[in-house]
Amino acid sequence: MSATEFFQNVVNALQWGSFYALIALGYSMVYGVLLLFNFAHGDIFMVGAYIGFFVATAFLALFASGVGIITLPSWAILVLVILATMFLTSFVGMAVERIGYRPLRHAPRASAAITGLMIGIIFETSILAMFGAQRMKFPELLPGLASASQPTFGGVIISWQKILIVGVALVLMLLLQWFVSNTKWGMAMRAMAFDFAAVPLMGVPLNRIAALTFALGSALAGAAAVLYSMAYPVLDPYMGITVGWKAFVAAILGGRGSIKGAALAGFLLGFIEIFAATVFPSTYRDLIAYSIILIILVFRPHGMFGEEHTARLRL
Amino acid sequence: MLLSVRNLHVSYGHIKALQGIDFDVDEGEIICIIGANGAGKSTTLRAISRLVPVQKGDILFEGKSILHVPPEKVVSELGISHVPEGRRIFGNLTVKENLTLATYARKDKENIKRDLEYMFSVFPRLEERLNQKAGTLSGGEQQMLAVARAFMTARRVMILDEPSMGLAPLLMLEMFKALEEINREGTTILLVEQNARMALKFAQRGYVLETGKIVLQGPSQELLDNPDVKKAYLGG
């Protein structure tokens, strides 16, 4: 592998790592706070992409230069599309929690897992029913970006788009980390992860924090969906499945409930996949990548940053 | 009457934990319920905090039933704080974060600083350990944090589940003195204890709970002098 190829791969790995990390955070937070694997999360990502499609189409019609009522620069439209998609996708997550999981809070864990899978199927088939099987093309949010002169780094061309995707993902992760460490809602989430039953005694409504956890995770999935659709602009109802399962693997690899772990494992997964594909034939990529992860988990069954603590007694 | 429990029945499945108990707590009192393991002490407090369903009977706060009030509102709206059995502090949060989380629902933001300073005057050790992870505190310090945390949630009534559990005699005395001090500042206290002697010394009145029923009640001194209480709870 030449140095140029190597750097290209690093950049690709960072881009894929960004998708995995953003989605993995949603799995991990929900697991940490509610001891629940939200198996509908990959499909929340997919719904986020469709929401992003409509938001982007609408905002371009409203604000793009030449057609819009008010003209905004395309970076501002992009920011608005990401924020609006995050906002709307968070309601998808809250609805899943409220309708699908809350009634099962005291049911066996397997019921919740099955419910998650079913909600996922319902999302996929509803989207299929609404928009048919034809694949939709995500609108170009930053026209001219691909044709602009791209930055080079040590002779390697790195696309603006990849820098943008990784940058936005990093900013969102840092914001999440800040939120969870410094706000009272973040404290409540961490307290809930430690000892569910003692939280109401602090005057904290458990249901509100559960909803918030889903909202945050789904908002990040919505952001991931917009970024993903910028890189791979074709939408289809099953686009959340593979990415979703891989992000789930990243969440496990990072350590269930660990924000830092989910983010780092997302990037690690990106690197393992991309570099497995450069060394081995690309059809072997996932076989090799996931064998490596299996080996890591044999040695660190709680993941990279997972703790054994699960003392969540009842009161 | 500030808090009244009337004919309270609580069951866990087919286990009848409380079989019709009655007691009252008046504003400003320190009241103690003593009883052996499994008598139903924790269940009584869980019922007041609305953490377990009530089969029969009622719990009245200022004369009004609170059975429909959700647990977080018992704390934030009625002002009844709860120091649970086994402390249950959040070990992954710092001391400061535990105390901050306790003020989550408080609307009187201007008083938070005052209450916090007051808690530091009662438990100076907490102030020295503000940025320490609560899980690394000693057992005694964790108990102080549990009490301070409860006080920060609400200061009208504090209910405590065996606050002396696991404390060395000297620390136990310190803990009860702190509770007495908190009570002097206006917080009504209801505590349940197996350690009957110490608890009755600090309480004005007491109740004796035996397998889900109140079998004796009266001023603390009377209970301390009662031969049956002496035999069963005070080591002869």
Ligand SMILES: Nc1ncnc2c1ncn2[C@@H]1O[C@H](COP(=O)(O)OP(=O)(O)OP(=O)(O)O)[C@@H](O)[C@H]1O
């Ligand atoms: N979650 C539960 N499920 C089933 N039974 C329970 C539960 N909690 C308590 N019990 C039963 O209810 C009865 C009263 O329990 P409770 O915890 O109120 O006793 P206690 O007086 O606090 O005892 P201790 O001094 O040991 O803390 C006991 O027989 C206990 O086994």
Ligand SMILES: [Mg+2]
């Ligand atoms: Mg008990």
